[in-house]
Every structure is written in structure tokens, then in C-alpha cells.
Amino acid sequence: MYIGPHKIDGRVFLAPMAGVTDRPFRILCRRLGAALAASEMVGSNPALRETRKSRLKRDHRGEPSPRVVQIAGADPRVMAEAARFNVDHGAEIIDINMGCPAKKVNRRLAGSALLADEPLVARILSAVVGAVDVPVTLKIRTGPSAEQRNAVRIARIAEDAGIDALALHGRTRDQHYRGEAEHQTLAAVRRAINIPLIGNGDITGPADARRLLEVTGCDAVMIGRAAQGRPWIFREVQHFIETGSVLPPPAPGDVQRWMLGHLQALHAFYGPGQGVRVARKHIGWYLQALPGGDAWRRRLMRVERADEQLSLAAEAITAVTAGMNTAAPVAGSAH
Known part of the structure; x- marks a missing residue:
């Protein structure tokens, strides 16, 4: 499939997630099979552009x-300016966030709150598309609420405005992440538009992805929470879509190499202090489903130094991926 001039080699994308899809995680997921990876959401407020947090994003x-930057906001002029600014700083695709259900975003009438105002949606999309020479994509939900599922109308507005691809999370804004993602709305949107459609929601493995593609007719799938602590999910899903066969689980040595490389990248990107703090949640995700992982996670949450975090994380991942050949530590024990 193509997004503007960009040929996308694969049908499995990383979903933008605030506080998660920073540069180290995007690069790792691309290396492990994600065909596209958008940045975490960048606010359009120009007053915040030179903060350290914004510069890192x-x-x-x-x-x-292609490098994808997701922007959020509710003012068409400010959003257009934000799109130009990010293109000037390396973005090759601009993605517009109209899918985030978080209260702090919706209180500013941004994210999925915008879906309730279709004329404003049209003005924002037209302003951003007209402001830049790179492709513009859009991420939405099925509507503000179960009583107002308007994804088909929003999708048509997007196509008419010149949006190059649409990602649709199969829940309404007021559902947040509760209940099951709905395939019927994805299928209805697919029938209504001609631009590429990416389906998102409840894809936890290869079978989920292939089922969504078959039932809805989507061109690709987008994976978010299921990639946390399991960034190799992208190659597993892509392989299953292409061949119908299941890849064997990654070798323990590969898991260790990917995890430790990820932690080192976080330390380098954020600096050793903040890097250790950011790495904690990723360590928790890597260990959460593994035998004895929770005991190791509790020890690792107390580590303050980057070198100690790497050393103990190596010990932990070796133990849990070896089927507990090494005993898990007693909670509260010191390293």
C-alpha cells in the first residue's frame, strides 16, 4: 500500500501511544517488523515547542x-502551523489525533472529543492538508458514544479533505478501552471510502490481526498495547498474514538482546536519570507475563542507577526466559 508517495512494505503498524512510542521504542519496533511507527502525540500549542519534552518528541x-509525527489540537490555524513546524523538523507524514479518549486531552476539546463537531473536523483537516506538502493521515474512533457512531461520515469528510489514510480504533470515545472493538463499523467505513484504512483495537496476536483483515477488508492493522513488552509481535503478525504459519517464539537470547538494547537506548536518549525512570515501565511489560517476572519487576522498580538497572535486568531476563532455571528472588531482597 501507499501513503502519498511512500510505499509501505508491510501491513502491521505501531499505534502512537503517549509516553510509550518515543524514538527508542519506534526504532525497535520498526526493526522487529512494524511497517510504520508514529510518534507519541505532539501538542500543537506553539508556547510548548521548545520544552525539553517537545524537543525529544x-x-x-x-x-x-517515513517518519510520522502525530499532532493534536482543536484550532485549525494552530494545527496547520504545527504541521508545518514538524515537517520543517523532519516529519515525512503528519498524523492528526482525533482518537485519544484521555480526559486531559478531551477537556481541551481535542482528540476524540472533536468527533462530536463534524464541521470543525472538516476545517481542521482542510487546514492541515493545505498547509504541508507531505501526506496527512488521521486516527479516529467510531464516534463520541454508542448513540453517535459517526465514523462513516467522518471518514468521508477526511477523504474529501485530502487525507491520505485513515486509522480507526473500533471503540467509541466513551468506551475508552472497555468492551470489545467492533468490526462492523470498520467494515462499513471500508465500504464508504477509497483511501487506505488501518484497523486498530484488540489485536493481541496473529490470529486477531488476520481475522480483522478478513472480516473488515482493512488494508493494514495497527497494534498498540499488545506491543508493550513484546515488540516482536510485529514480525509474528506480518509472517502469519503472509504465510498462514506461526513463527516460533523468539529465542531467549534474542529477547535478552532486544530488551537490554532497548534499555540502553532509553538511557542514552533521556539521560541516565530520566532514562532509568522511563525504562521501569518497559521492564515491567517485558517481565509481566513471564514466570517469576513479578518478583524481579519489584526489585527493578527500586533501582536508581543506569548501570545497576542494566545488570539486574540482564539477570532477570536470563532467569525468566530460561524457564526459571535460576530461582526468582525473594521480594524485598537487595541486589
Whole structure:
């Protein structure tokens, strides 16, 4: 499939997630099979552009093309300006967030709150598309509520405005992540538009992805929460879509290499202090489903130094991936 001039080699994308899809995680997921990986949401407020947090979000060094930056906001003029600014700083695709259900975003009438105002949606999309020479994509939900599922109308507005691809999470705004993602709305949107459609929601493995593609006719799938602690899910899903066969689980040595490389990248990207803190949640996700992982996770949450975190994480991942050949530590024990 193509998004503007960009040929996308694969049908499995990483979903943008605030506080998760930073540059180290995007690069790792692309290396492990994600065909596309958008940045975490970047606010359009120009007053915040030179904060350290904003500068890190637009840092794309070493990231494979095409580089996707997701922007959020509710003012068409400000959103257009934000799109131009991010293109000037390396974005090759601009993605517009109209899918985030978080209260702090919706209180500003941004994210999925915008779906309730279709004329404003049209103005924002037209302003951003007209402001930049790169492709513009859009991420939405099925509607503000079960009583107002308007994804088909929003999708048509998007196509008419010149949006190059649409990602649809199969829940309404007021569902957040409760209940099951609905395939029927994805299928209805697929019938209504001609631009590429990416389906999102409840894809936890290869079978889920192939079922969504078959039932809805989507061109690709987008994976978010299921990639946390399991970034190799992208190659597993892509392989299953292409061949119908299941890849064997990654070798323990590969899991260790990917995890430790990820932690080192976080330390380098954020600096050793903040890097250790950011790495804690990723360590928790890597260990959460593994035998004895919770006991190791509790020890690792107390570590303050980058070198100690790497050393103990190596010990932990070796133990849990070896089928507990090494005993898990007693909670509260010191390293």
C-alpha cells in the first residue's frame, strides 16, 4: 500500500501511544517488523515547542523513513502551523489525533472529543492538508458514544479533505478501552471510502490481526498495547498474514538482546536519570507475563542507577526466559 508517495512494505503498524512510542521504542519496533511507527502525540500549542519534552518528541535521528509525527489540537490555524513546524523538523507524514479518549486531552476539546463537531473536523483537516506538502493521515474512533457512531461520515469528510489514510480504533470515545472493538463499523467505513484504512483495537496476536483483515477488508492493522513488552509481535503478525504459519517464539537470547538494547537506548536518549525512570515501565511489560517476572519487576522498580538497572535486568531476563532455571528472588531482597 501507499501513503502519498511512500510505499509501505508491510501491513502491521505501531499505534502512537503517549509516553510509550518515543524514538527508542519506534526504532525497535520498526526493526522487529512494524511497517510504520508514529510518534507519541505532539501538542500543537506553539508556547510548548521548545520544552525539553517537545524537543525529544521531534527527535528522529536514526529513525527509518517515513517518519510520522502525530499532532493534536482543536484550532485549525494552530494545527496547520504545527504541521508545518514538524515537517520543517523532519516529519515525512503528519498524523492528526482525533482518537485519544484521555480526559486531559478531551477537556481541551481535542482528540476524540472533536468527533462530536463534524464541521470543525472538516476545517481542521482542510487546514492541515493545505498547509504541508507531505501526506496527512488521521486516527479516529467510531464516534463520541454508542448513540453517535459517526465514523462513516467522518471518514468521508477526511477523504474529501485530502487525507491520505485513515486509522480507526473500533471503540467509541466513551468506551475508552472497555468492551470489545467492533468490526462492523470498520467494515462499513471500508465500504464508504477509497483511501487506505488501518484497523486498530484488540489485536493481541496473529490470529486477531488476520481475522480483522478478513472480516473488515482493512488494508493494514495497527497494534498498540499488545506491543508493550513484546515488540516482536510485529514480525509474528506480518509472517502469519503472509504465510498462514506461526513463527516460533523468539529465542531467549534474542529477547535478552532486544530488551537490554532497548534499555540502553532509553538511557542514552533521556539521560541516565530520566532514562532509568522511563525504562521501569518497559521492564515491567517485558517481565509481566513471564514466570517469576513479578518478583524481579519489584526489585527493578527500586533501582536508581543506569548501570545497576542494566545488570539486574540482564539477570532477570536470563532467569525468566530460561524457564526459571535460576530461582526468582525473594521480594524485598537487595541486589
